[in-house]
Amino acid sequence: MDTDALTPGLLQDLRRNRPYPALSLTMPTHRKAPDNAQDAVRLRNLVAEAGNRLESDPRVTREAGAAVKAQLDRAVEEVDQRRALDSLVILADADEYQIWQLPRTAPERVVLSDSYLTRNLVAAKAGARLFWVLGFSAEHATLFSGTNEGLRAEKRGGFPLSAPHEEPNPQREERIGDTPSTYSSEDTRNFLRTVDEALRGVMAADPRPLFLVGLPQALSLLDEVGESAKPAVGRVAKGTTADTTAPELLKEVSPALEDWRAQAAAEIRSRFDNARSSRSFAGGLDEVWLAVREGRAGLIAIEEHFATTVRVTDGHLEPAGPDATPDTDGQVREDIVDELVEAALDNGCEVSFVADDSLAVHGRIAAVLRF
Template sequence: MDTDALTAGTLQRLRATRPYPALSLTMPTHRRAPDNAQDAVRLRNLVAEAGNRLDADPRVSREAGDAVKAQLERAVTDVDQRRALESLVVLADADEYQIWRLPRTAPERVVLSDSYLTRNLVAAKAGAQLFWVLNFSAEHAALWSGTVEGLREEKGRGFPLSPPHENFDPERQARSGDAPSIYVSEDTRSFFRTVDERLRGVLAADPRPLFLIGLPQALSLLEDVGECARTAACKVAKGTTAETTAAELSRELETALEDWRAQGAAAVRDRLDAARGAKTFAGGLDEVWAAAKEGRVGLVAVEEHFQRTVRVTEGHLVAVDPADVAPGDEEVREDIVDELIETVLDNGGEAVFVADDSLADHGRVAAVLRF
């Protein structure tokens, strides 16, 4: 599965506690030859390491270990190297497996826990900066799922849409020059109400920023008859058709998307700065983790590649070398950063990933506290 399938509900299900062992395997991959030739070998090596970890863990029965190994083998068979992006995540327990292709790198890791490792998925979702694009006119409405990778048309969720009958005579409009009149007709108003209704359903199920692209008359009418246009992240006044391609839309949206992403990064910095002034700032893994366990974190910012293996001792975190951890040591958290992010999300907070070294003065992780 790809990044735009990562809804909040999906992530919540993946973070749910499940019978031990839930196995998470991550590795970097390559999109093109000749580098991608090594990916299959690295995957097999990691699967072998996973098998050894399962065999050595005293908490894993032979039956459970064999079941997880069987799921891993099925996953390996289903991995399509031709569709590789920057990393691969395989999640498996005794009953299922999932394969995720992510457009950002991930380290080679095998983790056994009572839930799946989701920090790479959360990072991919945050980094992909998912958004919706609606390109529309009186004759069509198409919905596109957007990521940093580009646009993909959404064939579902009630889209694409066309009006129930032909609204106009284009040759007559060309002769008379009255093209805007179509946007005052009741048929078009009714069509746009339907578009807005479908959009509201999409945004309720998968909230994302919405970008609208259409003629000025179309943008104005959609705002007049519905709700979604009033809260859109951006409106681009440009005519499109049902045949407008993803590449053409991306070019039209380029400036708007750059502005939106810059505003998002600045907003995170501003929130952290304001929290320092208001004494609602926490910095460093131990301090932020303690606040998260109390449900006090409204926003956690983590450097992109920051991870720590720790031992929890008397309510505090003590970093340990993963090489020194014995199999089955229940006091050790293999990736406390992942647990931190899950805790914040489960308590209704936000998680964002920032550039490496941008939080060097705060122990690589910082938070805005609710109280």
């Protein structure tokens, strides 16, 4: 699965307690040759490590270990290396497996626990800056899921939708004096009410910024008949059809996307300026990590490709040497940034990823404090 499939409901399910052992396997991957040639070997080695861990763990019965290993093997057979992004996450227990390919790197790791490791999934979703695009007219409505990687059509919440077609009724046309225009007909109003209801369900289950693409009459009527589209962050007055492809729609919506991203970046800069003047600012990984742990962070901003390995010493984070690994030192954290992102979101903190080098003077990460 891809990052945009991680809905709040699915994340809650992944985090629930499971019969031990629930296995989480993570590893970095490569998008292109020749670097991707090493991915299959690395995965094979990690699967072998997982098998050894299952066999040697005294808490794992032979039956449970065999069941988890069988699910892991099925997952490995299904991995499509042609779709590789920056990391691979495989989750498996005795009854199921899931495969996640993420646009954010993750370290090599095999974890046995009573729940799945979700920090890399959560951080990847936050970094992807997900959004919805609705392309619609009087005849159709198609929902697209957007990430930094592009758009793809979604079959969710009843989408795609098509207006019901009725045979022309000359007697009705005579009674009303003329054929009504498309966007003044009750049939169109009813169809867009259906679109509004479906959109409301999607936004409730997975809230994201929303972009609308349609003719001016369609945009106006959707606002008139419902409420779901009114908070849209971008509107593009351009006609679409049921056959409009994701690349075609992305081309139309790109200027609105760039405006939204620029406004979001400007708002973050303004909030950090105010925080510095009011002494409610934290900069650097250690300061931000402490603020998140104490629940004091209201907003954190992180450079998109910031990653580092640290050692926890006396309650603080220090850079770890190149030879430090979690296997040799339980205080070493290879994906501390992902761990911090997950903890921040759990505490109700806003998380925003910003351009590389934009926070260089603050150690690549900064926070606005609540108190």
